[in-house]
Amino acid sequence: MSAFSLPYSRxxxxxxxxxxxxxxxxxxxxxxxxxxxxxxxxxxxxxxLGVAGKTWGAVFxxxxxxxxxxxxxxxxxxxxxxxxxxxxxxxxxxxxxVQQRCHRxxxxxxxxxxxxxxxxxxxxxxxxxxxxxxxxxxxxxAVGVVFVYLVRRPLLRHADAxxxxxxxxxxxxxxxxxxxxxxxxxxxxxSG
Amino acid sequence: MxxxxxxxxxxxxxxxxxxxxxxxxxxxxxYWWGEIESVRELLEM
Numbered sequence: 001m002s003a004f005s006l007p008y009s010r011x012x013x014x015x016x017x018x019x020x021x022x023x024x025x026x027x028x029x030x031x032x033x034x035x036x037x038x039x040x041x042x043x044x045x046x047x048x049l050g051v052a053g054k055t056w057g058a059v060f061x062x063x064x065x066x067x068x069x070x071x072x073x074x075x076x077x078x079x080x081x082x083x084x085x086x087x088x089x090x091x092x093x094x095x096x097x098v099q100q101r102c103h104r105x106x107x108x109x110x111x112x113x114x115x116x117x118x119x120x121x122x123x124x125x126x127x128x129x130x131x132x133x134x135x136x137x138x139x140x141x142a143v144g145v146v147f148v149y150l151v152r153r154p155l156l157r158h159a160d161a162x163x164x165x166x167x168x169x170x171x172x173x174x175x176x177x178x179x180x181x182x183x184x185x186x187x188x189x190x191s192g
Numbered sequence: 193m194x195x196x197x198x199x200x201x202x203x204x205x206x207x208x209x210x211x212x213x214x215x216x217x218x219x220x221x222x223y224w225w226g227e228i229e230s231v232r233e234l235l236e237m
Contacts, residue, residue: 011207018215136223143216151205151212158202162209170209173216180220 010154017146037129044125053123060123067116071182074109077102078178085171099156110145128188137184144177 024030044050053060081102083089090098121128128134152170155162 155205161202173213176220
């Protein structure tokens, strides 16, 4: 029994998330939540991860290199999978094969990106707390993860039954999301 | 019966995808348009 076995339950879940996101973006609650998060970010800098990140530049540089390499791997997996959906490459390979293999790379890369990202954020927690672009990156990353697991993968399970233009639109949206994640991530590096 | 359920799930997945894609495209355009506008203002100044 799937959590989404009722008629149009997945669409309803996506619509509910969109309404919640719009409410969060337009209400004052967002500012209150941001202010209440400051102690957490101050605490992050005092953790062993934060102290290591601030004290040993070499450790921070190594983790950042790992972060960027895994981001490149994630970006590569997204590019190949989406280019296949758009019909731009690997047309002779079955769609399911490309998507399955790319997703495996994507999932591992995402895990490394998140783990190394948490370490990097601990080292400069208060700095990133005050950077609007950091919060845009977190939003883009959250949207990306939800998009992959709630929208993209379930749709690809029925790839034969859906309109080809829907698949192309999903590929385009996916590229937009992960481009934003990468661009805002690099922006953090050039801020402050 | 199973085929009907499969078709219903495909329609649901497609509807969810169209909703999500519309929101993503709108959000992407609004965010980057705002950033480009702010750069344009800086250059003008």
